[in-house]
Structure formats: C-alpha cells, structure tokens
Amino acid sequence: MQKRNLEVCLTPALLHLHDFTESIVVVIDIFRATSSICYGIENGAVSIIPVATIEACESYRHTEFLLAAERNGEVVDGFDFGNSPFSYVKEKVGGKTIVLTTTNGTHAINMSRGANKIVIGSFLNISSLCNWLKTQPNDVLLLCSGWKDKVNLEDTLFAGGVVHYLKDENYSLDDAGIASEDLYNMAKEDLGLYLKKTSHSERLKKLGIEEDIAFCLNLNITSSIPILDGERLIRMV
C-alpha cells in the first residue's frame, strides 16, 4: 500500500494544525469516554449520540434514549449515568441509544467533523482497530482528547500503542507519534503502574474511580469499532 501519514495530535487545541479532511481520525479519551463508548457499542447499544453540552443532552429528555452526562469526572445531577464503563454493560445499554456528553471526549469527537471517517479507540479495542486501520488507504490522525485541552499521559500512551502496532505498515510518523510510541514502549509492561505517577491519576483517585481506571487499561476485551455515522456513533465492525 502507498505510504500514508500517521500523526498524533496530543490535544484538541492543536487540531487546527492538521488537515484531516481525507484522514481517518481516531478519537481517544481513555479515562473514560472512548473506553465506555467501545464497551457500550460492544454490549449492544444501538447507537451513542455525542453532544457538546449538558443542555443538548437534556433536550433528549422524555425520549426513549438514555441520557449520560459527565463533567469534571462526575455524573451530572439528574442524569442516568456518566462515563463509567460499568454503566455500559449489556443489561443497561443493550438495544438502547445513549445521548452522551463528557468533559473532553465528546468535544474531541465534535471537533473532528469533516474527517473522512471518525472512529473511536481505546485499549479495549486496540487490536481490532489497528487491524482495520491497516487495511485502509487513508492517512490516520490519532486525536487525544486530553484534559481540558492540556496533554495527558493516558491518551498519549494509547496513541503510542497504535503507532507501535502500525509502524511496520509503511506510515510516515510525526514527532508526536515518535514520542508517543517511545512512551508506550516504556510503559507497556504495566500501564497502570506507569500511569500512577501522573497528575491526572491523583485527580481520578480523589474521584474514587480506580476500578474504572483499571478496567479501561484492559487490552482487547472488545472487538467492535464505533464509527460516527451522521450524528450517531454506531458499530462498524
């Protein structure tokens, strides 16, 4: 296959530097939005509608949809649930559509509109995602959602993991991709241990979501790839 570009955008605040109209954008928000989206779609959710604001989510009240809203790591008052993966189990989401707004992840999804394709990545589906990307002729842009536009380590590590899986496939890397892969290689033996030293980890620990964190670092427990189809994320494969 022709040489393709594989670039890493470390936060949505740098997205304007990339021309992604012909690219596949992989949106990454490991703790926890994109992990939960992968898990929910795997568990039979019909679709997930990412929306930017709590108000947009609220506007779906009194429909058959489930409403999920998270801000600053916590479920917003009055909503069914937030972005904990344990809320996206079969019993809760099977056959349902979920309207979701989160601090970082849904923002990144919405900013990616205009891409050739927008798909959702997490450690849960990394192998399936990479195997599919390899078959595509497009450039790939790995978009880390970060934390309020700042760089975070968990999204960077996942981007590095994707680079690691794809790098023998005739891609040109940018410096952010090279750095991400090196960090992934350093951390891969025990991602959880490595991430314990991050600032974010301290913040998340305060929120009491260590179990969520551990769950989001499981590799390849799902195989579906969520893709944006109009306003909805649906199961592509």
Added chain:
Amino acid sequence: MQKRNLEVCLTPALLHLHDFTESIVVVIDIFRATSSICYGIENGAVSIIPVATIEACESYRHTEFLLAAERNGEVVDGFDFGNSPFSYVKEKVGGKTIVLTTTNGTHAINMSRGANKIVIGSFLNISSLCNWLKTQPNDVLLLCSGWKDKVNLEDTLFAGGVVHYLKDENYSLDDAGIASEDLYNMAKEDLGLYLKKTSHSERLKKLGIEEDIAFCLNLNITSSIPILDGERLIRMV
C-alpha cells in the same frame, strides 16, 4: 522552599492554557534560535532584540545593529546571518547588539511577554539555568517553540532534561513534564542518535546544517543565562 509548579508547554499553541504571570518562562528552541542566543550572549553580544517579523528586523537597517533573520531554516536574503550558532562567535558578535527574527523561537519569546521573567534555555547552558531556577521561588513554565506550532522532539527532550535536573527540588509536575523527562532519560546517552529518527531531522539534513545540530546538543559549554529586559535579551548571569 515552598512547593512550586514545573510545567511543560509543548508548543506555543498551548500557551493560553497556562497562567504564567507569576512564573519564570524558559523559552526553548534548540534547533537553533535559543542555542544561538545563549552562545551569542556568552560570546559577548551586548544584547539580542527578538522581533516577530522580517519587516521589524529590516526596520533596524542603517543602525549599528547586526541583523539576523531566519525563515524555514534558511537565512533570509539580504540579512547578515540567520540562526546558525557559528554566526554567534566572539569575532562576529562581541560588543554588538543583534536584531533577530526566526520561524519559531522569537515568536515564542514574544508570546511569553507578561511572565514574571523570561529566560532562554538550551543544552549549552542547561546546568547553569537549572542551578539558577532552583534558587527562585517562582513556578516554572518550560515553553517549547516547536515547529510552526507543532510539537517537536528536540525541544521536548530539553524540557525533559530540565525536569530531570529539577525534580528532586520540590516541584509539582504536569503530565507533559512527566512524559518529557521519560523521553529525556531514554535519549540522554546519545541525544543526537535519538533525534536522528525525527521528522525534523530529515528536514534539517536537507538544509545541510548537521554541524549546527551537533553543536546545539553540546551540554554546558556556556554558563550565561539570557533574560528579557524590556525589548532586549541581555546577560543575567
């Protein structure tokens, strides 16, 4: 000393996310602006005036100042020199003031205005810089100039080097700082070899400036710290 923040801003495009009014901002453009500024000030340049545009640089024509202008890695036609460190030797710059505009570095310096102090870092003066930072009560923001607002590896590595020298000094790190230090630790045995794999390295090789690159990776061959005083960078220590 009280706990201080030590943060890394990987490109000027993320600077708006940091409140740096009380911070010392260290501006970093390893290839080659801040290396050359350190070398020029060490070699007796009275001051260096960073300006944003070629026109601003041109406006100093017919003064006693030397005019230096670089764009896209090359000396701009009609100017005395660009940002090669070999132009900043004692014979050329001793006793002189230089007006300098570059693609990335002078842009980052100008964006940092409003900081408590703005100083210039490079591998050439890293030890002297870090020893001074340790004595200061301020938070520190390491500002990588990047390449046209994108992240680059050489500036990130230098930021990581500073984190490495300072981390035992009671600073709180952000995720970008943690990542930068890990990359520095991975690369420090042979910075040049590590940087050979970067996209930037290929670009610079095409410009025929490998000797400049090697020079800019020398540790501690200067001890002065350039600091912005009004419109001019002067020798602080």
